[in-house]
Amino acid sequence: MADPMKIRANLTGDSTEVKVLMSHEMETGQRKDGQGKPIPAWFIQNVKVMHNDKVVLTAQWGPAVAKNPFLSFKFKGGAKGDKVRITWTDNHNDTRTDETTIG
Amino acid sequence: MRNTILGRGIAAGAMVMVVGGLLYGCATAPADPEVSARATAMMKASFKAHGQAKLDRLDQDETQRLCSDYAGRALPASVAEKIQQENLATVRYPADGKLVGDWKSGEKIAQSGQGFQYNDDPKKPAGANCYACHQLSPKELSYGTMGPSLYRFGKLRGFTDDNRKYVWAKVYNAEAFSACSNMPRFGHQHILTEQQMRDVVALLMDPASPVNQ
Amino acid sequence: MGHSATSGGFFMNADRREALKAGGAWTLLTLVAAAGWLRPGDATAAEAWNKAAFETHSMDETMKALGGGTPAQSTDIVFFSTPDIAENGAVVPIGVTSKVPKTESIAILIEKNPNMLAAMFDIPPGTEPSLSTRIKMGQTSNVYALVKADGKYYVTSKEIKVTLGGCGG
Amino acid sequence: MPSTMRRRLAALASASALALVFGGAFAQSTEEGIAQYREALQDGNPAELWEARGEEMWKKPRGPKQVSFAACDLGLGPGVVKGAYAQMPRYFPDANRVMDLETRLLWCMVHQQGYTEADATKIKFGDGGSKRSDYEALGAYVASQSRGVKMNVPLDEPHVRDMFHLGERMFFFRGGTHDFACATCHGDDGKRIRLQDLPNLSKVEGARKAYTTWPAYRVSQGEVRTFQWRLNDCFRQQRFPELEFGSDASIALTAYLAGRANGAEYNGPAIKR
Numbered sequence: 039m040a041d042p043m044k045i046r047a048n049l050t051g052d053s054t055e056v057k058v059l060m061s062h063e064m065e066t067g068q069r070k071d072g073q074g075k076p077i078p079a080w081f082i083q084n085v086k087v088m089h090n091d092k093v094v095l096t097a098q099w100g101p102a103v104a105k106n107p108f109l110s111f112k113f114k115g116g117a118k119g120d121k122v123r124i125t126w127t128d129n130h131n132d133t134r135t136d137e138t139t140i141g
Numbered sequence: 142m143r144n145t146i147l148g149r150g151i152a153a154g155a156m157v158m159v160v161g162g163l164l165y166g167c168a169t170a171p172a173d174p175e176v177s178a179r180a181t182a183m184m185k186a187s188f189k190a191h192g193q194a195k196l197d198r199l200d201q202d203e204t205q206r207l208c209s210d211y212a213g214r215a216l217p218a219s220v221a222e223k224i225q226q227e228n229l230a231t232v233r234y235p236a237d238g239k240l241v242g243d244w245k246s247g248e249k250i251a252q253s254g255q256g257f258q259y260n261d262d263p264k265k266p267a268g269a270n271c272y273a274c275h276q277l278s279p280k281e282l283s284y285g286t287m288g289p290s291l292y293r294f295g296k297l298r299g300f301t302d303d304n305r306k307y308v309w310a311k312v313y314n315a316e317a318f319s320a321c322s323n324m325p326r327f328g329h330q331h332i333l334t335e336q337q338m339r340d341v342v343a344l345l346m347d348p349a350s351p352v353n354q
Numbered sequence: 355m356g357h358s359a360t361s362g363g364f365f366m367n368a369d370r371r372e373a374l375k376a377g378g379a380w381t382l383l384t385l386v387a388a389a390g391w392l393r394p395g396d397a398t399a400a401e402a403w404n405k406a407a408f409e410t411h412s413m414d415e416t417m418k419a420l421g422g423g424t425p426a427q428s429t430d431i432v433f434f435s436t437p438d439i440a441e442n443g444a445v446v447p448i449g450v451t452s453k454v455p456k457t458e459s460i461a462i463l464i465e466k467n468p469n470m471l472a473a474m475f476d477i478p479p480g481t482e483p484s485l486s487t488r489i490k491m492g493q494t495s496n497v498y499a500l501v502k503a504d505g506k507y508y509v510t511s512k513e514i515k516v517t518l519g520g521c522g523g
Numbered sequence: 524m525p526s527t528m529r530r531r532l533a534a535l536a537s538a539s540a541l542a543l544v545f546g547g548a549f550a551q552s553t554e555e556g557i558a559q560y561r562e563a564l565q566d567g568n569p570a571e572l573w574e575a576r577g578e579e580m581w582k583k584p585r586g587p588k589q590v591s592f593a594a595c596d597l598g599l600g601p602g603v604v605k606g607a608y609a610q611m612p613r614y615f616p617d618a619n620r621v622m623d624l625e626t627r628l629l630w631c632m633v634h635q636q637g638y639t640e641a642d643a644t645k646i647k648f649g650d651g652g653s654k655r656s657d658y659e660a661l662g663a664y665v666a667s668q669s670r671g672v673k674m675n676v677p678l679d680e681p682h683v684r685d686m687f688h689l690g691e692r693m694f695f696f697r698g699g700t701h702d703f704a705c706a707t708c709h710g711d712d713g714k715r716i717r718l719q720d721l722p723n724l725s726k727v728e729g730a731r732k733a734y735t736t737w738p739a740y741r742v743s744q745g746e747v748r749t750f751q752w753r754l755n756d757c758f759r760q761q762r763f764p765e766l767e768f769g770s771d772a773s774i775a776l777t778a779y780l781a782g783r784a785n786g787a788e789y790n791g792p793a794i795k796r
Contacts, residue, residue, distance in 0.1 A: 041572060041575075041576060042575060044571045044575060053482065057566070057567055058567075059567050059569050059572055061569075061572045063652060063745075064490075066468075068468055084402075092478075092480075093478060095476070095477065095478070095485075096475070096476045097473060097474065097475045097476070098402070098403050098407075098473070099472075099473045100408040100471055100472055100473065101469075101490075102469065102472035102473070102490050103472060103473050103487065103489055103490070104444060104487075104489055104742070105445070105490075105651070105745040106569035107487065107488065108486075108488050108566070108569070109485065109486070109487045110485060110487070110566060110567065111475075111481065111482065111485035111486075112481070112482040112484065113481040113482065114480045114481075115480050145640045146626070146629060146644065146768060146769040146770070147618070147629065147769070176688055176689065176692055179689060179692075180689045180692035180696065180775075181692075181696070183771050183772050183775060184696065186770070187766060187767055187770030187771050187772030188758075188763060188764040188765060188766055188770075188772065189764060189765050190764050190765075191764055191765035194699075194762060194763060194764045194765070195764060196764055198698055198700065198762065198763055198764055199698050199699075199763065199764065201696075201697065204702070205697040205698055205702055206697075208697050208702075209695050209704065212695035212697075212706055212710070213695060213710075213725060257699075257700045257701065257762045258760060258762055259759055259765055272717065273716050273717055274716065282439075282515070282517060282718075283517040283717045283718045284717065285716040285717050285718075285719075286713075286714050286715050287708070287711070287714045287715075287716065287721075323707045325700070325701040325702055326702065330701070330702075331700075332701065435562075435563040435566065436563065437557075437559035437560035437562075437563055438555075438556040439559070439560060440560055441557050441560050441561065441718065441796035442742050442743045442796040444742050444743050444745070445564070445742035445743075446560075447560070447563035447564060447566070449563075517557075517717070517718050
């Protein structure tokens, strides 16, 4: 199973800054292994960030997003103690959801 | 037991018990021959042959030994002179007298850092990795500064026979001109082939080379 | 009905637009998803990944796959924390802020990558049209930040040089 | 439309490139560009993913004996992690040996958790993919627990001091086909290899700046690298044979560099190109 994400959500004024690190190969499908066989593409395709029950960001990624992806953005309306929940789904249909509390 | 990581450690620990007290309190003596000898013995026990890199790579020649022992101290003029003389004597010029090859091939050699590492294929040609330390063609932004800039080397100094011979000899054995130089001895240590040497000389000494534009 | 995560952004391909025009079913699904009634894993299955857009080699093809026209150059799109030179192409930080009113989505495109589109983000109201991420670059290239705002496309670009790092061995 | 559009975009691109040059708000030089790059990377360090994995590993019972690292003494008492990395390498009487972090972890795995040495050293270094090394996760975690702590390698201890001196000689040892020593690349101020600045590790300032960043996440490898890896790969590039994991030479050189960094605040695991 995929490793947990590392999520930070910090409130400054009325803006919540979310920073997330995900553990993922993000294999491009362009590389070859030691025997010269192509390594199949394996990458996160969809990301969704929820604040409590509201979607605050969705993303579609291609294999050009760097390995162990990083994403940072800000949204309004968050309060300390609220939940921020992030889900990713990759092209193998593997998925992972983690959450944190706004601090 | 001695073949394990932890086992080896215990054996070494015992050695420390014998000589450790002796060193304690002594001033730092970089070239203390006893410490150097123990460091060398420790290294030989701590490295293993891997691919083309065998343990004999830790056997120092006279130049390497002197430069190690005097590292971090002023190199006495007599020692420097000895190193330069001995290394100058190793320089060989090609039998056909042809010193300048193809700068395009030279540029590739200057870009490549492959060769002689334990994970390198010994059948593939080695590079000289000139750009790791020198600026050469202005098109390459990623160059190092351990050595001087060689941009416009031939243009500034002149495309003369003497300069071509000097470049050949310098690439062949840099210790012949500058004792304990950081530059590898590409000819003397058989890092580059004779033709590769010519190509590198061309990169610096061919008027058409991008280095001289 | 206002914005939802999937309405009006890059995520919408032609089929989806048709679905939306047809009303009813799709709108309900997005509302359900937005309200969090579908747990992640359920909802993600319904999320779109615009395969065609991730297989393009030029801006024209990308715009076509996204269902948009020629983007207008805009000084209201700004790169931040985006270096001019990348010490390693495997990880290149890219930050994009859009000051274009009603920004709905932001995409990052790398001209000389095997496929041009790297990432697209849908920005619902309440989320600042500003984000940063990291992408791979195979070589020195122009990087485009493409913004969709109020149904129109805007673009800005900068060149990022990719250098060979390390000892070269 | 296709080609005209492409051309228009190209024109836009060069126009904005000019704006960059004349605007003056962006990098004026390669060095500044690289500095911007490094600065931008600081925002999020994937080493945190390794730290989290290492913390879990540290706390869970493991090995044939199902013993956790709570029994493992890194020098400050069994299970104490806080500040331990900043005081390593150090002498461990129970092993009668100076050990760095990785060697000590190995010792705990073998002597407390019941692993064979062969099992515990099967994967010394990961490959950034599915091949993962426990040392990289544990190393990231233990090191992170010294963040903000001043380096304080016990150089007054005779065994450590002896290793420090041997490591110093090793630093200046020239050998191999290319005559390289550590000092070849790391013995002068203000030099770089390609575009990489080379810390002068023969000086206290350089050793402090460099040592306190390891272990580090290497973006080029997508992997956290420990100091054992750093030395191993330096010697590969030096054209030496392979430096063995946990060998005395590896510990002596670490003792020299870590000891030279004494007094500096530990600031890793860092993120590097």
